[in-house]
Amino acid sequence: MKLIGGLRRPALPTTPAGVELCAVAVFAGVRAVNLAQFAVASPVALRHATSPVLLLVVLGGYLAESVAVGAVVVGARAYRDRRWGWADTVTAGAVLLAQPLFTAASDRTGSWTAWGFACTLSSAVGAAVVFTRRRHIAAAVAVLAGCYLAATLPGAADGAAATALGNAFAYAGFAVLARLLIGYLRRLAGDVERAREEAARAAAEAARLRERERQRLLLHDNISVLRLFAGGGVPEELDGPLRAQAMALANRVRAFLDDPAADPPVDADAGDPPLVSVLRAAVGDYRDLPVEASVDLAGGVRLPEPAAGAVRAAVGTLLANVRVHADASNVVVHADADPAEGEWEVTVADDGRGFDPAATPRGFGLRVQVEQALAAHGIAVHVHSVPGDGTRVTLRGPLPGGPALRGAVEPEVAS
Amino acid sequence: MTGEPRVRVAAIDDDTLIRDGLRVLVPGLDVVAACQDVAEFLAVRPHAEVVLLDLTLTGTGTDPVLQGPDAVAALAADGWRVLVYTNERRRAVLVACLNAGARGIVHKAEPLPVLADAAADVAAGRIVITQALTGLAELAGRRGRLPGLSPRERDVLAGRARGESFRSIARRLFITEKTASGYMDQVKHKFAAYLREHSPADLERALGLEPAGLTDRYPRDPPP
Numbered sequence: 276m277k278l279i280g281g282l283r284r285p286a287l288p289t290t291p292a293g294v295e296l297c298a299v300a301v302f303a304g305v306r307a308v309n310l311a312q313f314a315v316a317s318p319v320a321l322r323h324a325t326s327p328v329l330l331l332v333v334l335g336g337y338l339a340e341s342v343a344v345g346a347v348v349v350g351a352r353a354y355r356d357r358r359w360g361w362a363d364t365v366t367a368g369a370v371l372l373a374q375p376l377f378t379a380a381s382d383r384t385g386s387w388t389a390w391g392f393a394c395t396l397s398s399a400v401g402a403a404v405v406f407t408r409r410r411h412i413a414a415a416v417a418v419l420a421g422c423y424l425a426a427t428l429p430g431a432a433d434g435a436a437a438t439a440l441g442n443a444f445a446y447a448g449f450a451v452l453a454r455l456l457i458g459y460l461r462r463l464a465g466d467v468e469r470a471r472e473e474a475a476r477a478a479a480e481a482a483r484l485r486e487r488e489r490q491r492l493l494l495h496d497n498i499s500v501l502r503l504f505a506g507g508g509v510p511e512e513l514d515g516p517l518r519a520q521a522m523a524l525a526n527r528v529r530a531f532l533d534d535p536a537a538d539p540p541v542d543a544d545a546g547d548p549p550l551v552s553v554l555r556a557a558v559g560d561y562r563d564l565p566v567e568a569s570v571d572l573a574g575g576v577r578l579p580e581p582a583a584g585a586v587r588a589a590v591g592t593l594l595a596n597v598r599v600h601a602d603a604s605n606v607v608v609h610a611d612a613d614p615a616e617g618e619w620e621v622t623v624a625d626d627g628r629g630f631d632p633a634a635t636p637r638g639f640g641l642r643v644q645v646e647q648a649l650a651a652h653g654i655a656v657h658v659h660s661v662p663g664d665g666t667r668v669t670l671r672g673p674l675p676g677g678p679a680l681r682g683a684v685e686p687e688v689a690s
Numbered sequence: 691m692t693g694e695p696r697v698r699v700a701a702i703d704d705d706t707l708i709r710d711g712l713r714v715l716v717p718g719l720d721v722v723a724a725c726q727d728v729a730e731f732l733a734v735r736p737h738a739e740v741v742l743l744d745l746t747l748t749g750t751g752t753d754p755v756l757q758g759p760d761a762v763a764a765l766a767a768d769g770w771r772v773l774v775y776t777n778e779r780r781r782a783v784l785v786a787c788l789n790a791g792a793r794g795i796v797h798k799a800e801p802l803p804v805l806a807d808a809a810a811d812v813a814a815g816r817i818v819i820t821q822a823l824t825g826l827a828e829l830a831g832r833r834g835r836l837p838g839l840s841p842r843e844r845d846v847l848a849g850r851a852r853g854e855s856f857r858s859i860a861r862r863l864f865i866t867e868k869t870a871s872g873y874m875d876q877v878k879h880k881f882a883a884y885l886r887e888h889s890p891a892d893l894e895r896a897l898g899l900e901p902a903g904l905t906d907r908y909p910r911d912p913p914p
Binding site: 288290292293296352468471472474475478565567569571572574604605606607609622624625626659661664665667 | 824826
């Protein structure tokens with residue numbers, strides 16, 4: 276199933292892992308095609324066989340081995356285990372040697388009764404995939420061609436012998452071509468990988484420089500506060516404000532350490548603020564909570580200024596509620612945008628105490644600062660909470676330029 | 691957890707307090723070995739089901755030691771199930787750990803029972819990821835990177851990314867909690883497979899991660 280899943284993907288990844296997956300698909304595919312061809316021809320083949328029972332026994336063994344190899348390579352998503360390569364080669368050799376047991380001499384070339392030849396060509400392809408060393412591939416081809424000739428040549432007529440020699444050559448041809456292709460693809464994927472890493476390293480270097488600049492800014496602000504504390508004897512009227520500033524700086528340092536990339540970017544350009552920045556700013560004030568912000572899906576959404584301010588205040592109020600009431604160990608701020616519906620959506624969820632929305636009157640924060648304030652901007656608020664199972668508040672608003680404004684307050688009730 | 695067989699774990703951490711404290715603090719874990727670094731662990735090769743690995747193993751020495759995603763890769767290549775136990779929160783680094791073959795990630799800030807549950811999950815062959823990575827899995831799915839997800843798996847993933855409990859998801863989708871968490875296990879397996887099979891640079895581009903941290907190390911040797 277995984278293989279099918281792999282093929283159904285828009286494209287295999289252009290990485291070394293992708294090349295191996297592709298090789299697995301080709302190897303398994305060639306084998307499957309050969310077996311399917313045989314399945315179609317099997318009624319005739321069975322009629323002409325000198326011993327249909329033996330034919331079926333050998334075929335059964337071969338199918339079992341094919342399924343085993345197939346399961347292993349599909350599971351590993353690569354055909355690189357040499358032991359299986361040898362097992363497949365030896366099985367193919369045995370199958371070839373067994374052909375005379377159930378075929379008449381005249382049927383051993385150019386007939387599906389002697390199905391061994393067509394089916395074992397995939398083993399030559401497989402050898403080119405699984406073995407890295409040329410002499411291993413050559414040895415596998417020698418086994419295949421040798422067994423084929425040993426089973427076909429004795430007692431063959433002149434024409435049949437020529438055909439058999441030509442066929443034996445096909446094992447080598449298939450292996451060489453497959454090896455050429457897979458070797459080239461592997462090198463190509465390796466080069467692509469190196470090029471990507473090169474580009475990423477350059478980008479990382481640029482990011483490091485930006486990072487250093489940000490660190491400089493952050494540390495700069497701390498110096499004056501630290502100096503004041505270090506000097507001792509802080510005037511009493513400065514004590515409170517100074518402590519507050521120290522706490523804010525401590526939180527900023529912590530947020531910085533958590534995920535430097537997630538720090539709200541300083542948006543110098545004018546225009547509507549991005550929803551992502553609005554949310555990060557709101558979350559930034561509550562870094563003492565175990566908050567995780569997953570907001571990438573709303574990348575590109577910008578809110579008009581008054582709505583942006585209301586959303587930031589509302590998310591702040593919701594997080595303040597979590598801080599005071601929820602006793603949560605996980606808090607999630609999630610953002611999403613659905614251009615088809617013309618809507619963005621922000622979820623603030625915690626895994627804390629929860630409450631019964633039907634029985635509990637809404638506090639001032641939720642009622643006035645969240646629901647009423649957002650309704651004024653056409654943003655709907657939906658509160659879902661169950662005692663003991665946390666609280667989830669969803670805000671939904673129209674995308675600027677979106678098709679429809681939804682009702683100000685979601686009629687939907689928590690189920 | 692009492693009554694159930696305890697998970698046999700080995701801890702690799704440069705912090706003595708963690709190494710010695712786990713035994714005492716987490717009753718669900720049977721700490722069979724505690725090592726300072728990967729080399730020491732590989733020399734001992736204790737009989738453990740799960741390896742708890744700290745990402746920063748600078749220790750007290752000055753010699754460079756194997757750490758971070760490279761340490762994960764070395765252990766995974768040797769066949770160990772690695773559960774990363776770290777303070778590291780940068781998504782790019784956590785993604786790099788899964789790319790290197792880690793089976794799970796738990797933050798040291800989590801309550802201790804979470805660690806015990808995560809170790810049991812990893813021992814049972816499941817994948818354990820953080821909330822931030824669940825969000826990233828949703829992002830990957832929505833950007834068409836996880837085409838193997840079924841509609842139900844997408845529903846459950848969307849709920850989990852929004853912080854919804856399995857209980858609530860189960861009620862909403864008319865399924866049992868166990869079924870819901872089973873769907874999520876499938877999602878995590880597919881997400882982890884996607885991360886393993888794509889190069890760090892690909893993942894940075896596809897998931898919009900900050901480059902730093904993912905590729906500021908040498909590429910690992912390709913598997914033989």
